[in-house]
Amino acid sequence: MRSLISPFLNNPFMTRSLIAGILVAVSCSIAGTFVVLRGLAFLGDALAHGVLPGVAGALLLGAPGVLGAAVGAGLMIGGVNLVTRKSRLSSDTAIGLLFVGMLGLGVMMVSRSTSFTGDIVGILFGEILGVSRSDIVQQAIALVVVGVFARVFARPLLMLSFDPEQADIAGWPSRRFETLLLLMVTVCVVMSFQTVGTLLVFGMLLAPAGTGALIARRVWAMMAWGALFGSLSVWAGLLISYHFDLAAGASVVVVAVALFFVVFTIQAVRESLAQRRTGSVAPVG
Amino acid sequence: MTPVLATSDLAVGYSGRPVVEHIDLTLLPGQALSLVGVNGSGKSTLLKTIAGLLEPISGEMKVFGDVPGAAPNRVAYLGQFHAAAEGLLPMQVRDVVLMARYRRRGLLGRLTRADHAVVEASLERLEIGRLATKPLRALSGGQQRRVHLAHVLASEADLLLLDEPTAGLDAGANERYAQLIREELDRGASVAVATHDVRDAARADCVVLLAGRVIAAGAPRDVLTQEQLAHAFGIALLAIPHGDHTDLIVPEDAHAHDEHGMHDRHGHA
Numbered sequence: 144m145r146s147l148i149s150p151f152l153n154n155p156f157m158t159r160s161l162i163a164g165i166l167v168a169v170s171c172s173i174a175g176t177f178v179v180l181r182g183l184a185f186l187g188d189a190l191a192h193g194v195l196p197g198v199a200g201a202l203l204l205g206a207p208g209v210l211g212a213a214v215g216a217g218l219m220i221g222g223v224n225l226v227t228r229k230s231r232l233s234s235d236t237a238i239g240l241l242f243v244g245m246l247g248l249g250v251m252m253v254s255r256s257t258s259f260t261g262d263i264v265g266i267l268f269g270e271i272l273g274v275s276r277s278d279i280v281q282q283a284i285a286l287v288v289v290g291v292f293a294r295v296f297a298r299p300l301l302m303l304s305f306d307p308e309q310a311d312i313a314g315w316p317s318r319r320f321e322t323l324l325l326l327m328v329t330v331c332v333v334m335s336f337q338t339v340g341t342l343l344v345f346g347m348l349l350a351p352a353g354t355g356a357l358i359a360r361r362v363w364a365m366m367a368w369g370a371l372f373g374s375l376s377v378w379a380g381l382l383i384s385y386h387f388d389l390a391a392g393a394s395v396v397v398v399a400v401a402l403f404f405v406v407f408t409i410q411a412v413r414e415s416l417a418q419r420r421t422g423s424v425a426p427v428g
Numbered sequence: 429m430t431p432v433l434a435t436s437d438l439a440v441g442y443s444g445r446p447v448v449e450h451i452d453l454t455l456l457p458g459q460a461l462s463l464v465g466v467n468g469s470g471k472s473t474l475l476k477t478i479a480g481l482l483e484p485i486s487g488e489m490k491v492f493g494d495v496p497g498a499a500p501n502r503v504a505y506l507g508q509f510h511a512a513a514e515g516l517l518p519m520q521v522r523d524v525v526l527m528a529r530y531r532r533r534g535l536l537g538r539l540t541r542a543d544h545a546v547v548e549a550s551l552e553r554l555e556i557g558r559l560a561t562k563p564l565r566a567l568s569g570g571q572q573r574r575v576h577l578a579h580v581l582a583s584e585a586d587l588l589l590l591d592e593p594t595a596g597l598d599a600g601a602n603e604r605y606a607q608l609i610r611e612e613l614d615r616g617a618s619v620a621v622a623t624h625d626v627r628d629a630a631r632a633d634c635v636v637l638l639a640g641r642v643i644a645a646g647a648p649r650d651v652l653t654q655e656q657l658a659h660a661f662g663i664a665l666l667a668i669p670h671g672d673h674t675d676l677i678v679p680e681d682a683h684a685h686d687e688h689g690m691h692d693r694h695g696h697a
Contacts, residue, residue: 179516180516314500359518360518361520365518
């Protein structure tokens with residue numbers, strides 16, 4: 144039992160990782176809930192990777208990585224909007240184009256530089272075990288920003304999830320609020336990439352919220368379940384990493400995805416049993 | 429009296445390409461308008477334009493004396509299809525109907541007792557009060573349609589725009605729907621319905637028959653004639669006189685050519 148808690152009590156770096164990870168999990172579950180409900184997973188994925196050239200460029204110029212990530216995300220959203228509006232291409236084609244383009248550009252920039260202070264693996268997978276106090280403060284700010292957005296714009300975001308046309312009719316333009324939602328995702332991605340990396344922040348956006356969607360009956364409950372599953376993934380992932388000397392960020396996300404499949408399987412078995420019960424009492428003939 | 433809806437030489441469509449042109453309409457408070465035609469005839473496009481979801485291509489359109497979409501509190505819309513997220517959306521029936529009150533309270537305004545009372549009354553009017561705490565995704569298509577209709581009623585709008593509102597409803601729910609529309613008209617609301625159910629259309633004050641253009645517009649008696657319906661639907665309908673009204677029936681041999689789900693539809697004109 145002690146082995147489940149003592150690593151966090153005895154190692155300050157593990158404590159900081161746990162706190163930062165939970166902050167990421169909670170902010171990602173808030174934004175991720177609307178990403179899952181609006182079916183914007185692909186755009187979220189592209190956004191998480193689209194920041195790569197921004198981060199690389201910023202680090203090359205000696206600017207803060209967060210600033211570069213924000214610029215990269217802005218370019219990504221603007222590009223997708225432009226291609227979707229000005230061409231007959233569907234948004235997933237536009238997203239795919241910018242996704243590979245931005246990712247490729249990022250890798251090119253990293254490969255060309257000899258003075259690059261980070262590396263591609265660090266950007267993609269983060270360094271959750273190297274979290275500093277200032278990283279924790281940054282995560283906390285991200286959580287507050289995302290939380291305030293979600294509270295203030297809860298009604299339009301709910302209507303957007305229900306039916307974008309109803310949001311339009313209510314005087315809350317769906318396009319505008321979808322952009323706001325992407326802004327929430329951007330805040331999560333930009334502020335979390337140093338902790339869990341761009342690839343893994345995407346996992347934290349989707350997996351816990353997706354798990355919550357399987358069991359929740361209300362949107363707020365979906366968020367709460369997402370935060371719980373996300374936090375559980377952080378705790379279990381860090382422990383696995385600590386005891387088995389595995390990559391920490393990847394362990395966290397693998398646990399989050401595994402939890403989804405555990406809940407999914409339990410749900411499927413329960414539904415199948417319920418159907419069988421209903422079938423057995425149904426009148427025959 | 430300011431008309432609820434007034435159009436002049438209006439053209440509606442998508443991406444600058446008109447689906448229906450030369451639409452001249454006036455709808456007054458307490459009046460019902462039916463848009464009748466086959467799929468693709470422009471009914472839904474016109475309703476969406478009235479709702480402010482689409483820009484008019486040319487001509488003029490005023491809703492409550494202003495541009496469409498300028499009075500969100502006064503217009504309620506029931507679309508033909510709903511977002512795919514409904515299969516996933518974790519929302520109870522009561523919460524879905526309660527969303528109709530959001531626009532009145534803005535972003536952060538507290539929902540009042542009166543809001544909740546309207547929601548409960550709307551649920552009861554659609555006879556789905558017992559489903560209030562059920563998840564929307566657990567309901568059948570017909571039950572979900574009733575929830576959407578309850579959402580429209582709970583908005584207490586002055587103009588109800590309904591696209592194929594009876595799709596998926598059983599006979600009992602259909603009758604209940606007709607009664608509810610009468611009640612809404614009685615309280616002074618106006619209703620515009622897109623339908624290919626001729627019997628439903630015949631109850632309106634004004635009918636517009638569409639087939640990519642306006643074939644006829646006016647009182648049901650003048651518009652829903654055998655000849656014009658044959659023009660709109662591309663098939664002949666049998667007219668069977670019954671005293672003060674006429675039943676319009678899709679003949680059996682027309683079913684082989686029917687591409688628009690008109691099977692066994694009956695109408696009164």
